[in-house]
Amino acid sequence: MANDNRISRRKFLGYGAASLAAVAMSDALLGCAHAPADATKGGGASMGYFERFGVDESLIQRGLAAAMSKGADFADLFFQHRVVNQLGLEDGEVNRAYASISLGMGVRAVKGDQTGYAFTEDFSPESIERAALTAAAIATAKASIGNIPIQRTSFVDKSRYEVQTRWEDVALSQKLPILNQLNARALAADPRIQKVSVSLADESGVILVARSDGRVVEDFQPMTSLALSCIAEQNGRRESNSYSLAGRAGIELYSPAALDRVVDRAVQRTLILFDAIQPPAGEMPVVLTAGSSGILLHEAIGHGMEADFNRKGISIYADKIGQSIAPSLITIVDDGTIPGSRGALNVDDEGNPTEKTVLVDKGVLKTFLHDEISARHYGVKPTGNGRRESYAYAPIPRMRATYMENGPHEREEIIASVKKGILCETFTNGQVQIGAGDFTFYVKNGFLIEDGKLTQPIKDVNLIGNGPRVLANIDMVGNDLLIDEGRWTCGKDGQGAPVSQGMPTVRVASLTVGGQG
């Protein structure tokens, strides 16, 4: 249906209960339907997982040759199979299940900073060649490349997200007790809890990137998330809140301790809202607690460091590399290597290795987040930040897990230092303008700080600031770094990407609080 697709320009971040992009099913279900009788045609080297769909070396050679046929600098093919399952509990019963299966291939041809892109869900050689020729048309010369020496590559000895059992081998009957248990425990936790909903999603994704330099990389990418929402009533008033737990992991993520945490936090975050007020409006000192406060970094600096914005000169950070932009106690990184995290990757969606990239080193701006195009533009190594929502999109520079390294202060001393301000604990979403640098994030739970002590709970308030000014204003950094485990999804150019974020407790000397009175 028609929609207002300009919204896709926005850079935003959202938490938890947002709708799922896709879902899956067992590969047995799909595999047979696709494996053509001549799956081994061409006689080339094995192409691993995608061989069952007829993808072999000759198909890859043909696709890349077509993509390079008009004189592109480089080209890649991105094959993806993704099966997502989602179960929902409402009003006490697991009574809905959704699955989605996607299988497709995107082809990209790049000439300088220019990109030609096409995709297809049909893996016949003719269809792939047609898509490749469409993408190739970004360049206008005539070229022919010889046979590409295909080199299957892996960048990790051990996957950053190994699972005990693959999701396609986990029976529905193993998942149902998780949802039923959370429901029963949340309802039993407090008589004020009136309604509970739970959703459990799991995903088995496999990608294969084949590049015109011959590199071929395959990756198995599991993902799962569990979200619990509570609605409570007290003296005729209602409040709702939620907690989510997510990662590139298997069902073992949902240990008894993890499920305890989900219930306790969802219930506690909901009930405290009955005592909460909107804080006063205006500028004041703000303490951000360890964990999901990393949303500040995502918005205040992360997007602005994505190299596509900088190569175009439209980021507020475009000419600031090598400059001091924050106090020396601040080091900020974007890290694709945290095992099992939502932002973890063995390889990015362009076939480049991921890494821990230092954005700000002791207050000095160091490195942008690069994809292949920007790395070539700047003549540097890619940082492994080329990501895409699916085969239907060309990759762009995206964050992975963005966090601040520990500093020298104790949490208690940071809180005690504030005479009158707020402490922010949980967040729902954020947004940024990368050129002006203005950003916001929405605080769901927190406290007033009065004379160095936490007093009244607060809720539902938007904080707004300017990236470089706020970073310069962070004057205390705690020693309690925590990577948040919630289900965060970043939106950019209409593409969603799973990300993580983290933070030690910090103090921002002054931020505008969008409160009341």
Next chain:
Amino acid sequence: MKKSSILETARHAVQLAQQKGAQDAAASVATVREVKVGWRDGNLEKISEATTQGLAIEVYADGRYAAVSTSDLLPATIEKICGQAIDMARSLAPDPFRRLPDPKLYEGRAAIDLELEDPVYDTLTAEQRRAFTQKIEAAAREVEGRERIVSVTTDFSDSHSEMARVTSNGFEGVVRETSFWPSAEVSVRDPDGRRPEDYDYAGAHHLSDLPDVALIGRSAAKRALGRIGATKGTSGKRTLAIDPRAAGSLLGRLMGPLSGAALQQKRSMFEGKEGQRIGSDLLDVVDDPFIVRGLGSRLFDGEGIAAKPRSIFEAGVLRSFYIDNYYGLKLGRTPTSGRSSNLTFKLGDKDQPALLKQIGDGLLVTGFLGGNSNGTTGDFSLGIQGFLIKGGELAEPFAEMNLSGNHLEFWNHLVAVGNDPFAFSSSRVPTLVFEGVQIAGT
């Protein structure tokens, strides 16, 4: 996939699901062709082109429900996923409210040609698309102050989609739509080092309904240049005018908790408030699905329920909710459709400049930045930017400020409505003026 076959594919999937043991089933099949041309600073930046397809099948088996979607429409795959959906459903708890809509709700489909498909689509060439993007950039670079422009990105995207839905209890429907979206984003250099950006766009089902695309480039450049020197104002209670392009999102936040799911799950601030006053007399909104060429127009919704115009807010009083079939059954209420179509505001008689004169001193909000709204309680808090209004005229730009309130109180402050509804959205909201609302700044 050929035009004639999407309906057949949907029928076939429904039959298969029934043969495999579902008592009822519904299938939706879509094919979408989408082309996007991006242009930046005198060069082609990106072209993207593809035709994609999808099938979603919903099965109702032994009082249970599950749904599966796939991008693979091979017959063997469709057969497998039908079986899989039924197996999944049978593993779940029964749900007595999960049924197809009563066929009576399908009846009375309006006999209106909504003109959602432009026959010109297939003749649009790559050169024409590129020419649009170049023309938009050229116009952006002609405005006064152009020497401060850092970058101009323009694009032209268009799509042609065909969707068919079939249910086992008698619904069949096909929708064919085209749409065209030219846009521009302009970044400028502020002497203080910031690089503020703004954008503009248009969209229509028919190519000939687009305005001269040069207007988009000019407007985006003027908007971005207007951000130079933006400062933070003081906190307090002020009068706010909200620009039509931004006002739609505020109305959307008010209306979110009108859903049947929110009502039934006890997370709607509107529970029990039907027939009660929610805002001033000027809050007057109709959901009108029958606007010819309207961006939200339709003859039936995604469940097959026949569309009808209806009042949502009438002179400030809440008249109806968005109740889909499932939550209608759970709530014991007749479904009204769970999705909005075109939202039309009862218009005032003044344009924006006349409203600003009337305001005298206040703020014009041209954009929201982030923030959120709590549908259970009505509390909201949103980042805002725009211009100060001084002596009835637009004055210097402001940024980094915030608007907050509670929807159940806020809309009583609506004191004027413009005659200038936004054309490029299904939310056709005009300039809205609120008096005495809470702003946060310094």
